[in-house]
Amino acid sequence: MRNSKIYIIGVLAVVALYSCVPSREIRSENISVPQQYQNQSADTSNTGMVQWKEFFKDPNLIALIDTALVNNQELNIMLQQVDMAKNIIQAKKGEYLPFVNFLAGAEVEKVGEYTRNGAVESNLEVKEGEEFPEPLTNYTVGVFATWEVDVWKKLRNEKKAAVFNYLSSVEGKNFMVTNLVAEIADSYYELLALDNQLSIIDQNLKIQQNALKMVKLQKQAARATELAVKRFQAEVMKNQSHKYEIHQEIVETENRLNFLIGRSPKHIERESDNFIDTSIDIIYAGIPSQLLQNRPDIRQAEFELAAAKLDTKAAKASFYPQFTIKAGVGLEAFDTKYLTTTPESVLYSVIGDMVAPLINRNAIKAQYKNATDQQLQAVYEYEKAILNAYIEVVNQLSNIDNLKKSYDLKDGQVKALTESIDLSTRLFQSARVEYIEVLLAQREALESKMELVETKKDQMLAQVTMYRTLGGGWN
Structure with a gap:
């Protein structure tokens, strides 16, 4: 019932947007x-x-x-x-047409211990007794696409x-x-x-x-x-x-x-x-x-x-509303020796956006x-x-x-x-x-x-x- 209400509200919002669009006869x-x-x-x-x-x-x-x-x-x-x-x-x-880009990046980050990320890093080990490095590095390789649906x-x-x-x-x-x-x-x-x-x-x-x-x-x-x-x-x-x-x-x-x-x-x-x-x-x-x-x-x-x-x-x-799809797939790890370890290092994402004035x-x-x-x-x-x-x-x-x-x-x-x-x-x-x-x-x-x-x-x-x-x- 809740999903139906959300759907109806969305339809009404789109109809309202259509009705507010100006029009001039030439x-x-x-x-x-x-x-x-x-x-x-x-x-x-x-x-x-x-x-x-x-x-x-x-x-x-x-x-x-x-x-x-x-x-x-x-x-x-x-x-x-x-x-x-x-x-x-x-x-x-x-x-x-979709924009497809190749990305390769490396970064170094030091977070405060009394933060969410810092607390997680201080209490978790990677495996076999290893701790997260301090400061934390990160390496990413992948392909990412953006497409505005026309x-x-x-x-x-x-x-x-x-x-x-x-x-x-x-x-x-x-x-x-x-x-x-x-x-x-x-x-x-x-x-x-x-x-x-x-x-x-x-x-x-x-x-x-x-x-x-x-x-x-x-x-x-x-x-x-x-x-x-x-x-x-x-x-x-x-x-x-x-x-x-x-x-x-x-x-x-x-x-x-x-x-x-x-x-x-x-x-x-x-x-x-x-x-x-x-x-x-x-x-x-x-x-x-x-x-x-x-x-x-x-x-x-x-x-x-x-x-x-x-x-x-x-x-x-x-x-009218603008629809955008973003997707990406790649590999990500804090150490290059783990970068090719799959499926643990696999990164993927799919995002759909709708933006309307x-x-x-x-x-x-x-x-x-x-x-x-x-x-x-x-x-x-x-x-x-x-x-x-x-x-x-x-x-x-x-x-x-x-x-x-x-x-x-x-x-x-x-x-x-x-x-x-x-x-x-x-x-x-x-x-x-x-x-x-x-x-x-x-x-x-x-x-x-x-x-x-x-x-x-x-x-x-x-x-x-x-x-x-x-x-x-x-x-």
Whole structure:
């Protein structure tokens, strides 16, 4: 009857513990996206699934990216973080398995005679008239195990959360690779554009220097003034000065690429001659739902949310009783000559513990609240990543379309202004226009050519950005 009462009291205590466990409802994540992009078909062809070695055609650019994926310091730092996340899985896996330790020890103890142990030692003999040694020594050899029984799956959930954190770190690495590939391509195309702008300035300088010679001859013939000569000289010097600015930009862009590929400053191999004639490939955006699988940052947020959910379960399990089993077997004696005497020297023990928080549970309550807050935070992060990805794609689709229209108009502007240079020069020679018309025609033609190169560069960068936005570059 007494044992039954104790059992009932124990059951009631456990029920009371369960009823006191707090619970917070966390809303589910919203992963809905439109069925298709604005003004786009529902075609599932997606450029983001193309491997980067197939997306980029320039062999020099491909070589730069290959080198960066091996030597980039920031990427190698991230790889170490991924490896550390993998090690945490191994550590968490070991926590719900028994811990078995080998123990070998020796000790010396002198107890007071007027104590329980002292009185026993003074009145008992070991055997054959021998007394306990004074002071008393003790030697122990054995194997001892401790095992926390994972009844509430707390340790298993922590291990699963570590797995999701590892997968999240892998996706974080993939996202870094995507950005690294895009950054190298951006810098490379910027370098090609600078080379072309430098070439345009050189061509324009030849035209301006010829115009300056013509104005000087006109002055000698009293058909132009010193003012015209000075204005043409100033225009030549202005463009010569601009050359040095572009030279500096080229140096800085080359070194930015050298930094990304992890090497000291060195010339970047490239072919810039046909940059302005580079064809713009068609980008296939696919459908918005593909972003959830293609974008590493979205998958990273998804794994982080999964880990946060498991962390919440593990935090809630801290309110429940913890069961621990301890066991050991070995040999123990006060003298080494008795250590192997069995069964007298055999030592063994089995202990079962149950520990449950009862009073002052503020710490685990705070831990549980933090876990639920972090889970809700992960929900928002996941939703934000999806929304951001969708908006980025929509923006780039519009950007690519507008840049194409802008380039076509600027190309026509360049052709018209280039023809105006020859026309204004001939009119000036026949004294039908002022020298200022020649200057303006040359200046406007130069500016339009520079803008055309900038627009072509923006088109190339938009292609790269669109590829990255669709989730391409890491595979």
